Every structure is written in structure tokens, then in C-alpha cells.
Amino acid sequence: MSLLEFRDVTRQFGGLRAIDQVSFEVRENETVGLIGPNGAGKTTLFSMASGFLAPSAGEIWFSGARIDGRPAPEICRRGLVRTFQIVRPFGEMSVLDNVMIGSFLHHRDRAEARADALAVLRRFGMAERAGQPARTLTLAGRKRLEVAKVIATRPRLLMLDEVMAGLTRVEMDEIIALIRSLRDDGVTILLVEHNMHAVMALSDRVVVIHHGRKICDAEPEVAANDPAVVEAYLGGDEE
Amino acid sequence: MAARALLLPLGAAGALLLPLAFGNPYALSVVILALLYAYLALSWNLIGGITGQLSLGHAAYFGIGAYTSTVLFADLGLTPWLGMLAGAVLAGIAAVVIGLPCFRLRGAYYALATLAAAVILKVVVENSNELLGGPRGLDVRLLHDAPLYFQHTSKLFYYYVVLLLVGGALAANRWCLRSRFGYYLTAIRNDQEAAAALGVDARRYKLLAAVLSAAMTAIGGTFYAQYALFISPEKVFGVHLSVQIAVICIIGGRGTLWGPLLGALLLLMVVMRFEPRGVIALLGRALSGSRRLSGKAAKVRREAA
Ligand SMILES: Nc1ncnc2c1ncn2[C@@H]1O[C@H](COP(=O)(O)OP(=O)(O)O)[C@@H](O)[C@H]1O
Ligand SMILES: [Mg+2]
Numbered sequence: 001m002s003l004l005e006f007r008d009v010t011r012q013f014g015g016l017r018a019i020d021q022v023s024f025e026v027r028e029n030e031t032v033g034l035i036g037p038n039g040a041g042k043t044t045l046f047s048m049a050s051g052f053l054a055p056s057a058g059e060i061w062f063s064g065a066r067i068d069g070r071p072a073p074e075i076c077r078r079g080l081v082r083t084f085q086i087v088r089p090f091g092e093m094s095v096l097d098n099v100m101i102g103s104f105l106h107h108r109d110r111a112e113a114r115a116d117a118l119a120v121l122r123r124f125g126m127a128e129r130a131g132q133p134a135r136t137l138t139l140a141g142r143k144r145l146e147v148a149k150v151i152a153t154r155p156r157l158l159m160l161d162e163v164m165a166g167l168t169r170v171e172m173d174e175i176i177a178l179i180r181s182l183r184d185d186g187v188t189i190l191l192v193e194h195n196m197h198a199v200m201a202l203s204d205r206v207v208v209i210h211h212g213r214k215i216c217d218a219e220p221e222v223a224a225n226d227p228a229v230v231e232a233y234l235g236g237d238e239e
Numbered sequence: 240m241a242a243r244a245l246l247l248p249l250g251a252a253g254a255l256l257l258p259l260a261f262g263n264p265y266a267l268s269v270v271i272l273a274l275l276y277a278y279l280a281l282s283w284n285l286i287g288g289i290t291g292q293l294s295l296g297h298a299a300y301f302g303i304g305a306y307t308s309t310v311l312f313a314d315l316g317l318t319p320w321l322g323m324l325a326g327a328v329l330a331g332i333a334a335v336v337i338g339l340p341c342f343r344l345r346g347a348y349y350a351l352a353t354l355a356a357a358v359i360l361k362v363v364v365e366n367s368n369e370l371l372g373g374p375r376g377l378d379v380r381l382l383h384d385a386p387l388y389f390q391h392t393s394k395l396f397y398y399y400v401v402l403l404l405v406g407g408a409l410a411a412n413r414w415c416l417r418s419r420f421g422y423y424l425t426a427i428r429n430d431q432e433a434a435a436a437l438g439v440d441a442r443r444y445k446l447l448a449a450v451l452s453a454a455m456t457a458i459g460g461t462f463y464a465q466y467a468l469f470i471s472p473e474k475v476f477g478v479h480l481s482v483q484i485a486v487i488c489i490i491g492g493r494g495t496l497w498g499p500l501l502g503a504l505l506l507l508m509v510v511m512r513f514e515p516r517g518v519i520a521l522l523g524r525a526l527s528g529s530r531r532l533s534g535k536a537a538k539v540r541r542e543a544a
Contacts, residue, residue, distance in 0.1 A: 050436060051435075052432065052435075052436075071435070071440070072432075072435040072436055073435050073438045073439055073440045073441075076435075076436060076437060076438035077438050081436065081437075082436060084433065084436070088430050088432065088433035088436075089430075089433075090425070090426050090429035090430055090433065090434075091429055091430075092425075092428075092429055093425060093426070093429060097422065097425075100422060101422060101423070101426045101434060101437050101439065102437045102438075104419045104422060104423065105437065105438045107419075108419055109419075110417060110418065110419065110422075113419065113422075149433075149437060150436070150437065152437075153437055153438055
């Protein structure tokens, strides 16, 4: 069954068509990689699905309801969440308090929200940093916190926007293991990532975006050998 | 731990007994006004400190409180204790009316919009001669010793009332900081979009905080009216009052529990240091823009004595 579906979605920024009639779906329990060169429109797709941007045309459906143009908090409460490519910790708050903002979605009581958040931090290997102000974390720590915050809302579908960018190999392997364990828990994942090793290792399917258009939607091995995809990455008018 | 547990009862006992330490009523007047400022700063803290919405229009709510209880008392004979609650409700409604358009604005634009809202209210009151007394203001009808009508010739009465207000405001701030509500407000101050991504309806929570803050501020307005026994647009709707409330909270530490209290204490100490005898005039002027507060209230009390 399709959990998230983009139907002919277009987004115009002035004269720039950042997303051009893109359609694809993410099925329950699937992990889909969303790839494409810088500026392809991946973050724009996330922003539209999470209520931060309205599409200029087209529809977005999540779990049987049309969600495009709905407010961000409502979409989160439905179980669809996103992380931010440029991380957005609540800088003055402690790491634990950051995660509690997520877990408060299911608890009114502070002690319960705290217990839940601590469990998430333990799972993320961050328990010993619980009391530290979020702004003092390293980049790897902040990327990880970004995921911990949304996981605490117990989402059905998680949209991860380059959570591995800027990490060392070891840190990256840790995050890959973490994403695997989330997937094994039944969380559906839409993954934007530049590192091909990570995308290939995690994805059941890959959607490739180029200049705002979908150019490929296939299994990872098939996509990697698709001439249009190779052209998009090596073709040269990008980087 | 034991020391911390003792701190609260000791502080409370100290506050209750403090008036015994004052030989002259001037000192007590200064303390009452400092406590009123502390109360206002604590009220402002909910929206301006914890939520990070720099309101420069809180005189609007203070004035609504002062005028509502005073007019209800003068025209209907309603005790200001109840008029105070009516003022709080009206101020809460005003906070929604002001907040809905203003919360779309960020930073300095929000501050200026709230400031403008207070100025508009002041001008409206100044131009309503029949009902609200126009620019000259309103006297509160004198009953002398009538605690049931929120009036007394003894300053001690007002001291304990404002002490209660400060205690209540501290409790409200403490509850807020430890509840989901306060966590959400803090998250909104840090990054409203990031909070929205985690399911926090920022607009709703900002409005709730603004309503609570406005209602509490209005109660301070009624207290002031009953204490000074005279109100005017300049005194209770003035821009300087809005700015002072915000500044006291900010210098003490916005968003913290004890910051607003500390800010008021700092103000008190500065004033005491520079002019120990003229303190009341200074504080009175700071709050009201004239010497009439000390003048009239003192005269009433002299007559009564
Ligand atoms: N808010 C915006 N206003 C104008 N242009 C934007 C905005 N957001 C993104 N864009 C443009 O849309 C295109 C797609 O951007 P983005 O979705 O961030 O790409 P990606 O995440 O794939 O790198 C880029 O050309 C970018 O400059
Ligand atoms: Mg991007």
C-alpha cells in the first residue's frame, strides 16, 4: 500500500521551476532513496510534503489523506516527519530537552516525556550528553540529534535530508546502522543522501531527480546503471 | 539540598516580616512599587522571556486592567476585586486581537507593532471624555478602610496584596517552565519552524502565552489604580511603562524564573543608592510620569490618619 504519494507535483520559485510534475510513491515499510545533483529539488520536495511549502500544482497524499498545503504541525501529528538538511537544534536547550519536544507529542506529563526521550537518546548513543546544551554538540552530534528529535514523535514515515553529509566514515557507518534499526522497527524511510554507498546499502528503491524532473525510479542496481542517471551525475552542467 | 529546601520558607517569612524593618512609610512605598514592577516583569516573562516575543505594548493590558476595574467601580459599584477579573478577561481578549496579526511579524517588527497597539489604545482612551475621563484621567472613589473594595489607608494592606501577586506570578512561571506548555514556548523561542516540524502549533501556543501574560498584567493595573487612587492614559497606557516592564525582565534575565525578580531588585538598589529619600518620587515618576501618585495617595492617607 502506498503511504506517501506525490501526484504531478510542481513548485515554481518566480521564474524557476524547482520541481516539475514529479510523481512517485513510498510504500509502507519501504526505504526509498531520493537522489540527484545539488539543486535538483530534493529538499523542496521534503518541504512540500512536511507543510513548509505549498506546491504550485499537484497533490501530495499521506495515508489516505491529502496533505499538501496543510500546516506542518498537523502533518507531523499524522506521522510524517522530516529532518532539516541544515540542522535546527533548539540551541539554548539541553540535548534531552530537545528530544522531549518530540516526545511531548504523545505525553502531556513531563516525567513520561523525559523517560521516552531518554530511551531515544540511549538508542542513539547520546545518553551521556543529555544535559549538555544542544549548541555545544559537534556536527555529527547535531545531525544525530536532528534524527533523535523526530524519532521521539514516533513517526510512520521519516524523511531524512542529508543526515550523513560532513560526517567521517566511522560516524557515517554508525548512522547507517541506526537507520537500519529504525527500518527494522517498521518505520518507512525516504532518504536524501549524496553518499552512494549509503544509498545503495539502505534503499529498496531509488528515485532520481534532475533539474526538478524525475528521471528514474528503480531498484538501486538498475538506477546506478541507467544512462540518464549516469549522464545527470557525470554530464557536467551541474558541478 | 536541605539548604535549598529551607530557602523558600525563609524567603517567605522574610517577606512577611519585612515591613517591621521599616521605620518610615516611604521605604515601604518604594518596596511596594518595586514588587509591582517585579510582578509586571514576571507577567511579561511568559511571552517576552520564555516565548521570546519582545512585546513593547504591555501598558495596553496594564491600562485595560486599571480602567476596567475603576470604571466598573465608579459606574456600577462593583468591587475592584471583581473588576480586576473583568479587566483580566478583557486584556486576554485584547491579547488575541493584537496577537493574531502581530505574531506574523518577527523581531523588531513585532516589537513595533505591539508598541503601536498600546499607543492606539491610549489615544482612544484620551478621546473618550464621557466614559473614561479623557486625558485628565479618573479618580477612584475614596472609601478609606474598605479591604473588600480593594482599598485601605494602611500601606501594609497593599504590601501584602502585591506580595501575594508576586508569589502567584512566581508560581505561574515555575509551573510554566516545568510543563509541556513551557517546553513548547522555549522551543518556539529557539526555532519556531523546527518546533512546528515536531508538531508544535506555534501560533496557538504563542497566543495562549500572550493571553496569560496580558491577563496577569491587567491585574497589576487594577492594583495600581487602587494603590494610587488615580489613573490617567499617560500613567497607565504610556510607552515608558511598556518599555520599563520589558527592560526589567531583560536585565534580570529573560526566560528564567528569578530573573524578573532580580531585575526589580536591581532597579530598587540603583534607586536607593542614588537617592535614598527621593526614591518614591523617582519610582513613582518612573511608573506614572508625574509626582501625583505619591502626592495624592499620601494626602489621602494623611487625612485618614
Ligand atoms: N525558497 C526558495 N526560493 C527560491 N528558490 C529556491 C528556494 N528553495 C530552493 N530554491 C531553488 O530550487 C532549486 C532546488 O533546490 P533544493 O530543493 O534545495 O535542491 P536540493 O535539495 O536537491 O539540493 C534550487 O535551484 C534552489 O536554488
Ligand atoms: Mg537539499
